[in-house]
Amino acid sequence: MPVFVTIWVFATGAVVGSFLNVVIARVPKRQSIVSPGSRCPRCGNPIAWYDNIPLLSWILLRARCRSCGLPISARYPLVELLAGILAVAVLRHTGPNWAALGYFVFVAALLALSYIDLDSWLLPHQITWPLLAAGLLSPIWNRRLAWADAAIGAAAGFAGFAAIALLGERLLKRETMGWGDVWLLTAIGAWLGWPALLPVVLLSAVQGAAVGTILIATRRDPDPSPAEAAAPSSDDDWVPPRHAVPYGPFLALGALEYLFFGDRLVSAWNSVLLRLFS
Ligand SMILES: [Zn+2]
Incomplete structure (x- = not known):
């Protein structure tokens, strides 16, 4: 270029x-x-x-x-x-090509959603639902994505995370998976197709767990220091729990990694499996 x-x-x-x-x-x-x-x-x-x-x-x-x-x-x-x-x-x-323009809209939405989730622990429907609709339509401009792969990706992404969300609510009586995360994975499944779902979920879970562990391991005095307390407040009044991280940014990160490196990651994974089982 x-x-x-x-x-x-x-x-x-x-x-x-x-x-x-x-x-x-x-x-x-x-x-x-x-x-x-x-x-x-x-x-x-x-x-x-x-x-x-x-x-x-x-x-x-x-x-x-x-x-x-x-x-x-x-x-x-x-x-x-x-x-x-x-x-x-x-x-x-x-x-x-037009697919590049489409994917840029997709990654820009992921970037905005990540920061909104970091700020407010929300993944607003105003963004995730239009993103899902655009993903389901994206085979129009992206010839590499089949209609069926996009539709199955959305359906399987929704079903998988919705099941986790419902099971958490019923069995554990607490929120294990926010509905914002369910809709974000649904949109990612539509944009990247169903083969992306498992790699994206694995990448996001591993990296989210790693960052969460590091934050807990490096936890200091839970009271804010005088300098932090005196710092001017941000745009938002809502104070997130200290040393906890929302899941949305990791889903977005996993989707970006799959989009840019998915071919290489999957072939590396396959060669590992071949060595183990042949
Ligand atoms: Zn000013």
Whole structure:
């Protein structure tokens, strides 16, 4: 891919990332993602277009709001950077075709859902249901995905996680699996097809368990330090349990890993099985 194409695709992805920041901040609060324009979350002053250029503005403003001078979270340029990288990665992986555009919408939604889940422990239906519908329709623009694979992927993903959710509610009397996770796996099954389900669930479970174990092992004093307590609150009033992680970001990570490395992972897995059983 020529360098200028890479730069252009990265910049376009970063602009989409800037929009994802708006989605991440507003969708959980049921606010419009169209109007009003971007505002500083601390002082509420509108952000001028020249202070809202993805990545560059955060660097030029030295991570401070022009109006109130308070810090701007590194979250914003990080989401823009990740969206830019994912745009380039999808195009390199899929090639210049409509399927690449479709997959970019898919990974952008996964990125937004991950941060919403980290913030609020929610995977809003406003995103997962349209994502599922688009995944079921995606064979229209993605010739590599068969209609039946998408439909079976959605049905099997829903059935598998819904069974876990219902069993947890009935037998353990507690929430083992949120319905947001059920709908996210359903959408992933539609977009990637049923063969992706087992690898995605395994990848997400192993990595989620690893991160959870590390967080518990490195647990310090449960009381927030004075510096943490004095820090200005974020956009959201809801305080997540300390040292606990939501599952949605790991499902999203597993889906990304399968999308980009699935062929290699599956063939490596098959060769391990062949060596063990031959
Ligand atoms: Zn401000």
